[in-house]
Amino acid sequence: MVFLPQCHSTNDELVQMTRKSNEPEGTLVYTDDQQMGKGQRGNAWITEPGKNILMSVLLRPNFLSPSNQFYLNLISGLAIVDTLKSHVTSEVLLKWPNDVFINGNKISGVLIENNLRGNRLESAVVGIGINVNQQGFRINTATSLVMETNIEFDRNELIETLLCRLEKWYLQLKNGSTTYILDEYHKLLMWRGEVKIFKSKNEEFEGEIVGIDQHGKLAINQDGNLRTFGIKEVEFMR
Structure with a gap:
């Protein structure tokens, strides 16, 4: 110590x-x-x-x-x-x-x-x-x-x-x-199951946080399409 x-x-x-x-x-x-x-x-x-x-x-x-x-x-x-x-x-x-x-x-x-x-x-x-x-x-x-x-x-x-x-x-x-x-x-995952606005590569989109996948990436459901993002690949907007 x-x-x-x-x-x-x-x-x-x-x-x-x-x-x-x-x-x-x-x-x-x-x-x-x-x-x-x-x-x-x-x-x-x-x-x-x-x-x-x-x-x-x-x-x-x-x-x-x-x-x-x-x-x-x-x-x-x-x-x-x-x-x-x-x-x-x-x-x-x-x-x-x-x-x-x-x-x-x-x-x-x-x-x-x-x-x-x-x-x-x-x-x-x-x-x-x-x-x-x-x-x-x-x-x-x-x-x-x-x-x-x-x-x-x-x-x-x-x-x-x-x-x-x-x-x-x-x-x-x-x-x-x-x-x-x-x-x-x-x-304990904040906003899980809620629809939020995200930003990835200058694109804003609406999606629902599903959780994290087997690689630790954030899984977001966007109109039935499951997208996953690493730490620096997505931002929470609102």
């Missing part, structure tokens, strides 16, 4: 540590102030120092084929939901591919950086950010535990809970319970 009062990115720090030495699975890096936190699509994850959970965990999922690496996103999201749902009355949902929402606002995100060696998944750095005690954000589509509950939380206790939940889901994955994991993810 490594605590850094300030760093550019916990993911970057843990990746560098792993390159320099054979860090054990479960190694944790966390910080109070992340200067260059990263999100999906190259977005920045910007938070107020000392208020939130900013952490990265090292996994060594060599039992997992590279084609199934997306399951790491699923179990990370499920672990976060498990951690948060006991503290809020509102429903906690997962927005594909790996954001966590409460009341239509983002409270958490995941960024996983995998290291492949040949046809083997050698290691994975799981970066998790959770808005905990921050009262306001630059954008109005973000929320935090304190904003949802009017209660300040002990971040270290939340981290301990989160690590326990992540271990639980990781062991499910290690035991081959992929069908169960996928079913549980689908139960």
Whole structure:
């Protein structure tokens, strides 16, 4: 367990540590102030120092084929939901591919950086950010535990809970319970069964989210035609 009062990115720090030495699975890096936190699509994850959970965990999922690496996103999201749902009355949902929402606002995100060696998944750095005690954000589509509950939380206790939940889901994955994991993810998938507007390659279209397929792609029903999209291939519009 490594605590850094300030760093550019916990993911970057843990990746560098792993390159320099054979860090054990479960190694944790966390910080109070992340200067260059990263999100999906190259977005920045910007938070107020000392208020939130900013952490990265090292996994060594060599039992997992590279084609199934997306399951790491699923179990990370499920672990976060498990951690948060006991503290809020509102429903906690997962927005594909790996954001966590409460009341239509983002409270958490995941960024996983995998290291492949040949046809083997050698290691994975799981970066998790959770808005905990921050009262306001630059954008109005973000929320935090304190904003949802009017209660300040002990971040270290939340981290301990989160690590326990992540271990639980990781062991499910290690035991081959992929069908169960996928079913549980689908139960929490935001907008599943709803018709929404999407954008892909400058084309806007209407479709219904069906779920995710066996490759981790988002499956959308467009007028009876099932289309699948990777992470950077489709955007939610409205």
